[in-house]
Amino acid sequence: MNEHRGTMSTNTASIAGHKEREKRRRKKATATAPELYMNTLAESERHTVDAYFQRLAQYIDLPKSQHEDMERDFIKALQYYESTGVTIEEATERMALHKLGGFYAHPPLRWYSLDSAAKIYPMSMGYRRMSMFRLAVYLKEQIVPELLQIALTFTIKRFPSFATTLKRGFFWHYLDSTKRRFVIEPESGHPCKPLIIHTSGSQSFRVQYYRNRISAEFFHVLTDARGGMVFLNTLTAEYLRLLGHDIPEGNGVFDIGAAPNECETRDEFRRFEQRRKGSGFRQGRALQMSGRLSRNRPCQVLHFELELPALLNYARSKNTTITGLMVALMFLACKFATEENRGDIRIQVPVNMRKFYDSRTIRNFAMYCGISLKLSEITTLEEILPEIDRQLTERSAQEVMEEMAVSAVNIVRSVRFLPLFIKRPVAAALHGFLGENAFTNTFSNIGAVDLPLQMAKHIEKFDFVLGSGTVNRAYCGIVSFAETAVLSVTKLTVNPSFEDKMYELLVGCGLSPKVSGSVLHED
Template sequence: MQKNSTKHKQTQSQGRAKWVRLDHASKLFPATANYQDTKVFRITAELNDAVDPEILQQALDAVLPRFPSFNVVLRRGVFWYYFEQTDQRCIVQPETEDLYEPLYIRGEKRLAFRVLYYGSRINAEIFHAVCDGAVAVAFVRALLGQYLLLSHPEVITAEDIQPLIQRTPAGEKMDDSFRRHFKHTDKLKSKQSKKKEKKKRVRAWNYKGTKLARNRANLIEGTMPIRTILDAAKNHRATLTVYMAAVYARALWEVRRGDKPRPIILAVPVNLRPLFPSRTERNFFQVMNIELPEPTPEEAPDLDWWIRQVADVFKDSLKPEELAASSTELLKLESNFLLRILPTGLKDLGLRIAHRINDHQHTTSISNVGRLDLPEKLAAYVRSCYVSTTSRDISLFAISCAGSLSVSFTSVYRESELQYRFFTALQSQGVPVEITSNRNIITAESSNENIESAIVPPAEGVNPTASSICPLCGCAIRGYKARCPLDNEPLQFPADARCDQARDVFPAAEQKTNRTLLIKLFAFISIAAMVISFILDFTLELPLNLPLMTLLGIVSTWTSVGAVVV
């Protein structure tokens, strides 16, 4: 009997899906994600040739077992969120929708990442609770190597892609490095016990502009030769990250002129793996806020002054003990018993409020993800790589690959003055910039009024390589654009720009109506209206005219909703 019960328990445990606790950094993302800010980030590899979706699917199937942290679905429990391991297969899909579509929707069991293709681009979109940018770069590097191996077997061998595969034990891949390094460390606690002067939190200057509908992403990518911008940074005796941050800070100061002189504060994510040895494939980063001093009118135009200020602040902030102390304090707060027993809904509410408050404590975020290293034999097939993420305001991200550096701006505003000032500043330093964007895309017009007004070309094909020089900003604008994404200047575009097969770098995705959310909203309003009408009718002893009129109003409203949804 004992043996049978043991076998039954083993069979029962094997049938259960294994669940994984969210790490410290991941807990913010499911609580604050919504349809406007989906907490999805995107790594893109653009090839010289068109993407073959069948080979891409084979490459994805071969690579995914090496990344166990990706084979999960996010679930919402009574007291916390957790990951549940799944055997769902990720299917490669053509990109037809808007950027950064939601990956986590409460109540739905869906993978927390997707792989898309469009033209020559391979796009991996990942929910930020799964991993950070360093792991996403490693995933795309492995996927890219496997894809090139399968698509060019006569040139590339299995030995060529071995450097792209990280050899890490499975236990370390799923390790929660925050708890390993920061939770039970006497040395850190002793450092924390020393009294330090706490800096008074100040409200940062925030960029203002006209927001796009549904906070739709305005993505502008600038690509430049890595050697040229490294030489420009070297001429100013600065590292690449400090140089870009200084150019960005000066552009922010120029945009801020005439507004309230609040401080410019940059939020900079820091990869903690070089400082605290870890091979985890989950989140392991810390965000540091860098407050820049206020320049005088004479100092502000001087780029060297900005470089000195940024370098000094970086040096003071990038101290392991400072980053460790901050993480330890947050883990201590997270371990509070009273907070742990609160239901998930109350925790979500508190995190959303804290997230809103934190938005006013930094101006913008800037992140240099680093290099996506490829062997020389593989780099010959890659044009460039890009990284970007959803933003509640405006953010800058950079990555280098295949001899080029790509800087991506994600913004929820129509205006592009900040991007214009940043890229034209690089142009004035002798750095040529090529611009791609999901704005101002020319599409073929349909002659039939019964179908869509624009014809979107199929996802299979090669992205355009030709570019037009904008007469105002001087940047090369790649793709089929009616106007420059930076200054809205009309551009000369080729005669075939409106043909059915004309393909931009991005698909001309139409903004979708969120049908599920719309139906739920009107269902709630309808039920509430009927309940209120019956309460008023019973309390005031009115005839049944009020509920009947309310019912007629609900029917007419649902008729209007049906016209929109259907």
């Protein structure tokens, strides 16, 4: 009997042990990521982290999968800090949860109508065709993706018009705010690939990293290069703060703790609504550079890195500006790159309207002017520079830009009650005629990037890449920072004539550019 009882008690103990093991196994299987992470910590650290994640849960009201992904982001960041010897207390202080604000806990209620410049972009986009641009900053150290993700998580709330998804209204498209985990991704392939914007809550921008480079690519409906630069700088500043550097706000870096200001998301084109007269869109066809259009758009991106003082000195010696000089060089290169023997080469030069009006908007507020020369008039740099400078001064003057802006607003107003399904095909055709075919090339100079000194010392350079269109064989953008100016060429053709000639001309000017870029992607 006792023996039997002993066997029973052994069996009971065995069953109890099995149940306990099963319970532990189940618990482990259902344990959340923070719980699993905390198991790896010492007792003293566990309390801090436990309290941190309990507080984190209060800041996030997202679907379960996104909530868990965000928790994992914070765990990865904590693990990174741990691996670099940063204490848990210091790490949780750098990633202070008040930086999340109420963004991830509040329902998405805001929406934004597109500004007058942006309205054309969704109407003219197509399968694998989207108006994109990209800004990139090169730091002096390799990027830590774990911290960049947290930086984006903290920064996005300061840019509510970026935390949106493009939607289709009855008369116009609009931006509908979305609350989600905005993700960074490693770079793959060429810059400015079209974004996937059709799914629920999809982003209209992307943040990527590669080696020491952080890139932000935007669909033009969100912003222009100026607004994009503010976003990139604010993101980079927060990233550097997470690395432990003390970076102040100001000089194009937003305070992410401050509430977004209404004037930052204002449609500045509304200021032109009351004015009657407008003009500036009538332009004929321009010559296109030769070369078969690639199926990959862009098929290559090149960066010509120039010494800014040398570039400035050369431009001054020719009594012109950097824009004037570059446009002149582009005319010479475009002439070299076309097989046509008559017609006009026309270069589109975007003009930042903020230089005429006091505006803090981070949405689109730019117009453009067209600089045009007959093929036969393009001879030497010295001969074409005065004409280019004259055209640049006249055509980018405030009155001219204002008339063009009034035109844009008038066009938008005149078709506002037409349903979108009627407007869309017409707008797509007009965009091709007025935009792509009216120009040979585009040159956008976003000028010098000004940053707080504490931030500038961590940065090597910037670059600015214009996305590709459908007809123009090349697009050029330039940005300067500290002692470096980077001219980026986005290519749509395998034909290297344009960039070869640009290089030759720049060397001829004594500027000796250092060339970097992507491989030629043609299949």
